[in-house]
Amino acid sequence: MSELQQRQIQLEVLRYNPETDTAPRYQTYSVPCLEEWVVLDALNYIKDHLDPTLSYRWSCHMAVCGSCGMMVNGEPKLACKAFIHEYKEGQIKVEPMANFPIERDLVTSVEDFITKLASVKPYLIPKEDKPVSAGEFKQTPAELKKFKQYTLCINCMLCYAACPQYALVPEFLGPAAISMAHRYNQDSRDGGRDQRQEVIASDEGVWECSFVGACSEVCPKHVDPAGALQQIKVASTIDWYKEHLMPWMKK
Amino acid sequence: MNSKPYVREVSKTTWFLSHPRYKRYMAREVTCIFIFAYTFLLIAALGALANGQEAFDAFVLGLGGPLGVLFNVVVLIATVYHSLSWFVVTPQAMPIQMGEEFVAGHIIVNAHYGAWAVVSLIILFWGM
Amino acid sequence: MEIIKADVAIVGAGGAGLRAAIALAEADPKLRIALISKVYPMRSHTCAAEGGAAGVIKSDDSLDLHFSDTVGGGDWLSDQDAVEYFINEAPKELTQLEHWGCPWSREADGSVAVRPFGGMKIKRTWYAADKSGFHILHTLFQTSLKYPSIQRFDEYYATDLLVEDGRCQGLTALEIRSGEMKQFQAGAVIIAAGGGGKMFPFTTNGNIKTGDGMALAYRAGTPLKDMEFVQYHPTGLPNNGILLTEGCRGEGGVLFNKDGRRYLQDYGMGPETPIGQPVLKTMELGPRDRLSQAFWGEQKKGNTVKTPWGDCVLLDMRHLGEKKIDERLPLVRDLCISYLGMDPVKEPIPIRPVVHYMMGGIHTDVQAATRLPGLFAAGECACVSINGANRLGSNSLTELLVFGRRAALSAIAHLQSNQVPSSDTALAAKAKESQNRIQALFDKSNGTESISGLRQEMMDTMEENVGIYRTGEGLAAACEKIAELRQRYANITLTDKTHVYNTDLMQALELGSMLDCAEAVTVGARDRKESRGAHQRLDFTARDDENLLKHSLAHYHPTEPPRIEYLDVVVTKSKPGVRDYSGAKK
Numbered sequence: 009m010s011e012l013q014q015r016q017i018q019l020e021v022l023r024y025n026p027e028t029d030t031a032p033r034y035q036t037y038s039v040p041c042l043e044e045w046v047v048l049d050a051l052n053y054i055k056d057h058l059d060p061t062l063s064y065r066w067s068c069h070m071a072v073c074g075s076c077g078m079m080v081n082g083e084p085k086l087a088c089k090a091f092i093h094e095y096k097e098g099q100i101k102v103e104p105m106a107n108f109p110i111e112r113d114l115v116t117s118v119e120d121f122i123t124k125l126a127s128v129k130p131y132l133i134p135k136e137d138k139p140v141s142a143g144e145f146k147q148t149p150a151e152l153k154k155f156k157q158y159t160l161c162i163n164c165m166l167c168y169a170a171c172p173q174y175a176l177v178p179e180f181l182g183p184a185a186i187s188m189a190h191r192y193n194q195d196s197r198d199g200g201r202d203q204r205q206e207v208i209a210s211d212e213g214v215w216e217c218s219f220v221g222a223c224s225e226v227c228p229k230h231v232d233p234a235g236a237l238q239q240i241k242v243a244s245t246i247d248w249y250k251e252h253l254m255p256w257m258k259k
Numbered sequence: 260m261n262s263k264p265y266v267r268e269v270s271k272t273t274w275f276l277s278h279p280r281y282k283r284y285m286a287r288e289v290t291c292i293f294i295f296a297y298t299f300l301l302i303a304a305l306g307a308l309a310n311g312q313e314a315f316d317a318f319v320l321g322l323g324g325p326l327g328v329l330f331n332v333v334v335l336i337a338t339v340y341h342s343l344s345w346f347v348v349t350p351q352a353m354p355i356q357m358g359e360e361f362v363a364g365h366i367i368v369n370a371h372y373g374a375w376a377v378v379s380l381i382i383l384f385w386g387m
Numbered sequence: 388m389e390i391i392k393a394d395v396a397i398v399g400a401g402g403a404g405l406r407a408a409i410a411l412a413e414a415d416p417k418l419r420i421a422l423i424s425k426v427y428p429m430r431s432h433t434c435a436a437e438g439g440a441a442g443v444i445k446s447d448d449s450l451d452l453h454f455s456d457t458v459g460g461g462d463w464l465s466d467q468d469a470v471e472y473f474i475n476e477a478p479k480e481l482t483q484l485e486h487w488g489c490p491w492s493r494e495a496d497g498s499v500a501v502r503p504f505g506g507m508k509i510k511r512t513w514y515a516a517d518k519s520g521f522h523i524l525h526t527l528f529q530t531s532l533k534y535p536s537i538q539r540f541d542e543y544y545a546t547d548l549l550v551e552d553g554r555c556q557g558l559t560a561l562e563i564r565s566g567e568m569k570q571f572q573a574g575a576v577i578i579a580a581g582g583g584g585k586m587f588p589f590t591t592n593g594n595i596k597t598g599d600g601m602a603l604a605y606r607a608g609t610p611l612k613d614m615e616f617v618q619y620h621p622t623g624l625p626n627n628g629i630l631l632t633e634g635c636r637g638e639g640g641v642l643f644n645k646d647g648r649r650y651l652q653d654y655g656m657g658p659e660t661p662i663g664q665p666v667l668k669t670m671e672l673g674p675r676d677r678l679s680q681a682f683w684g685e686q687k688k689g690n691t692v693k694t695p696w697g698d699c700v701l702l703d704m705r706h707l708g709e710k711k712i713d714e715r716l717p718l719v720r721d722l723c724i725s726y727l728g729m730d731p732v733k734e735p736i737p738i739r740p741v742v743h744y745m746m747g748g749i750h751t752d753v754q755a756a757t758r759l760p761g762l763f764a765a766g767e768c769a770c771v772s773i774n775g776a777n778r779l780g781s782n783s784l785t786e787l788l789v790f791g792r793r794a795a796l797s798a799i800a801h802l803q804s805n806q807v808p809s810s811d812t813a814l815a816a817k818a819k820e821s822q823n824r825i826q827a828l829f830d831k832s833n834g835t836e837s838i839s840g841l842r843q844e845m846m847d848t849m850e851e852n853v854g855i856y857r858t859g860e861g862l863a864a865a866c867e868k869i870a871e872l873r874q875r876y877a878n879i880t881l882t883d884k885t886h887v888y889n890t891d892l893m894q895a896l897e898l899g900s901m902l903d904c905a906e907a908v909t910v911g912a913r914d915r916k917e918s919r920g921a922h923q924r925l926d927f928t929a930r931d932d933e934n935l936l937k938h939s940l941a942h943y944h945p946t947e948p949p950r951i952e953y954l955d956v957v958v959t960k961s962k963p964g965v966r967d968y969s970g971a972k973k
């Protein structure tokens with residue numbers, strides 16, 4: 009196994025402290041990075057050795073907690089999965105996630121997303137009542153696979169940072185929240201689709217989406233939120249036709 | 260409260276210039292204008308037809324002129340681009356699960372190409 | 388200072404905290420529940436758990452077997468009444484999660500699937516591919532959104548418990564977003580703040596695992612139990628400590644030394660089992676303490692592979708094939724490729740033991756109650772103890788659920804005892820003290836110590852002296868060093884004196900927690916003159932049931948090292964015996 013390579017990188021970080029700044033500004037740090045590092049390691053180096061005042065969120069360092077979303081060279085990325093060796097230039101630009109208000113340095117507001125997530129009823133609304141003592145609901149591997157992909161969302165919000173629709177219309181429920189509704193709708197144990205439909209098939213719901221597809225391109229967990237949204241559109245359209253053209257089909 | 264979140268404004272008119280993937284999206288959206296334009300051509304054709312054989316012949320003749328051909332070629336290119344850009348994303352919008360596995364995306368895309376080819380051939384031979 | 392009133396305040400919104408909150412909300416919708424967490428709930432470290440959660444469900448399994456595996460795995464330091472309660476509740480809790488939508492992996496007939504895990508005699512670990520903790524956490528978080536009575540205080544950092552008239556009656560917490568201190572007044576408090584692996588440099592633990600919850604209780608005068616027992620997981624990625632789940636071995640992965648020998652057979656876990664046919668409780672499916680100790684043995688013998696990140700052994704999963712790896716261990720594959728540039732489908736992966744879990748924690752009884760009335764604890768920060776001297780993989784996730792709920796029920800019982808709260812002025816005075824302590828950090832301008840510098844010294848000390856094998860000499864040195872660091876901590880200086888998202892301040896407070904916990908670990912280890920489970924002494928190599936079949940309890944002192952008290956282990960039906968992980972016995 010080869011020796012570890014090191015390279016001096018200029019990290020250009022967008023900083024903002026509401027108590028001392030009126031607007032964000034860039035600050036550049038020179039960091040001796042190992043090639044195998046991720047951008048988060050470089051930020052930690054800054055925090056420990058160069059500037060303890062730099063603020064950012066992180067925890068797991070394994071791309072599963074969803075804390076460390078930021079823009080790296082203009083692209084929404086998890087800092088713990090943005091590898092130094094993928095940035096050949098000697099300079100990397102790090103900014104807080106686009107489309108969200110900056111609280112401080114690389115920390116952005118999460119509240120809007122949480123509110124939207126909660127609004128789609130992202131929990132199982134069981135089709136049938138069954139006490140725990142009666143054991144588990146049966147679900148075949150195929151039924152599991154039908155929605156599995158949409159359970160993988162780590163709520164990192166990178167998809168929101170990539171979505172121009174969210175940038176222009178902040179009321180848009182957005183990719184991750186709607187995908188989570190789809191996840192439960194597709195679950196064989198769930199019977200709550202009607203309850204979610206009102207929110208997700210509204211103007212602020214799927215119909216705000218114009219299928220740019222950026223969300224799916226940047227999603228670090230391959231959730232494919234864009235796919236989920238289109239599937240909901242297709243299903244909602246079928247609903248509409250059933251209701252208006254074949255009213256007798258309505259339950 | 261010390262907190263004072265800073266909101267970065269997004270330009271309502273030039274936002275799509277900021278990233279290649281937005282430009283690609285815009286190209287897909289803009290090409291639909293040509294399809295829109297083509298529908299006017301079809302309406303004009305109908306109008307000509309309603310005005311009798313002579314008018315329609317003149318219309319068809321006009322289509323064969325350089326402007327007509329140019330228009331058709333441009334619209335064809337735009338339509339092909341537009342359609343293809345939708346073909347690639349159909350597996351996302353209409354996934355098909357058979358048994359446990361999902362049908363691979365490229366099969367769904369290729370099925371669209373196939374269907375397209377078949378329909379084009381039928382129209383071609385039917386027209387001859 | 389703003390006062391927030393609640394019936395029950397919960398510190399921590401990981402698996403244990405969320406489970407407690409839901410249990411409270413379900414028991415009585417009128418209860419006002421304050422769920423306080425220094426990170427948004429879904430960022431809690433439960434999300435990193437990969438392998439799964441143990442609970443008896445299949446017909447070939449039995450509660451007795453789960454009991455004996457757990458007690459033996461814990462080297463008889465587990466309290467058997469607690470284990471009994473735990474194994475009984477486990478299947479109900481895991482089924483409950485299923486009813487809440489947890490996407491457990493399934494058998495072809497639609498029933499929940501189970502996988503083998505180290506130290507378990509029967510397959511009984513429920514799993515959701517290799518993202519089990521992630522799915523448990525998100526299922527709990529999303530389910531919690533159903534209950535309007537759960538009021539969340541996300542990104543609030545708990546600083547001190549409010550103890551008055553001998554009872555815990557709330558806490559103070561910093562709203563990280565504004566830097567403002569808030570006083571939570573509550574009839575009962577549940578601590579569910581997770582472990583403290585970050586006191587070690589090489590760990591599977593995330594940045595938030597700094598022992599805050601343990602330190603909160605400890606400083607409030609209630610003891611920490613069995614802190615000397617720190618679990619090393621045998622299979623971590625060598626460069627950054629990312630975990631490769633025990634599920635890798637459960638599914639059939641094997642360990643080699645540099646000569647291609649399945650070296651575990653040389654450490655009492657043989658005879659060698661054929662590749663691709665793992666045998667439960669044998670070889671690679673031995674318990675974590677034994678496997679990590681075997682690594683140390685190989686290192687001493689010079690049998691390890693040299694890598695740029697130090698000595699390693701090899702975890703070989705190639706024979707599982709791409710399909711099985713992608714189905715059962717997709718995250719593991721992704722982590723190896725991304726962070727190490729190696730694909731387990733194609734090559735063996737270098738790994739080494741990594742600090743993973745703290746068996747010790749806030750001393751509670753089987754009701755999840757601490758010695759301080761009104762204070763309850765659950766999850767990794769608590770020590771009930773079901774895990775004894777060595778936790779079996781996949782018992783922890785279940786423990787979060789079982790004792791998270793238990794703590795909630797006990798808190799309700801406590802509320803029903805209708806104790807009159809202390810006067811508002813008395814509580815406010817306590818809160819003010821806590822605020823002053825933080826303010827002092829801002830006011831001080833002549834500090835000489837750097838936060839990251841002290842942290843590094845602490846980590847180096849722990850790694851050097853409190854590792855897989857320990858010596859009296861090393862531990863004495865560690866005790867001295869940690870005591871010194873605690874003193875020097877009084878001289879730290881904040882570079883950042885602003886208030887909004889002041890992570891410099893967070894790190895300072897977290898360092899304080901870690902130092903307190905580290906001292907309990909080192910002193911506990913120094914004084915435990917035996918080898919048991921994860922605590923192995925080169926100078927006392929045998930287990931000493933005569934004198935030390937006991938829990939250690941560390942009592943806090945602000946300036947001195949902790950006082951250690953011992954407490955008998957509860958033994959009901961399993962007398963201490965030999966831990967046999969050899970296949971030969973069959």
Ligand SMILES: Cc1cc2nc3c(=O)[nH]c(=O)nc-3n(C[C@H](O)[C@H](O)[C@H](O)COP(=O)(O)OP(=O)(O)OC[C@H]3O[C@@H](n4cnc5c(N)ncnc54)[C@H](O)[C@@H]3O)c2cc1C
Nearest residue numbers: 399400401402403425433438439545581766767781783784
């Ligand atoms: C990589 C990894 C893999 C694992 N795999 C498994 C497995 O397969 N099976 C198994 O059984 N176990 C496993 N474990 C162990 C298990 O996951 C943990 O023990 C468990 O998740 C801990 O849960 P918790 O709820 O106690 O704490 P956490 O999930 O760590 O949550 C702690 C909570 O406390 C909050 N908090 C902490 N300090 C403060 C403060 N000062 N103020 C306010 N809030 C605070 C945090 O914000 C967080 O919400 C694994 C552990 C790791 C690290």
Ligand code: SF4
Nearest residue numbers: 161162164165167227
């Ligand atoms: S859908 Fe993907 S990008 Fe969006 S929040 Fe979830 S994991 Fe992140």
Ligand code: FES
Nearest residue numbers: 068069074076088
């Ligand atoms: S630190 Fe958890 S996702 Fe990056």
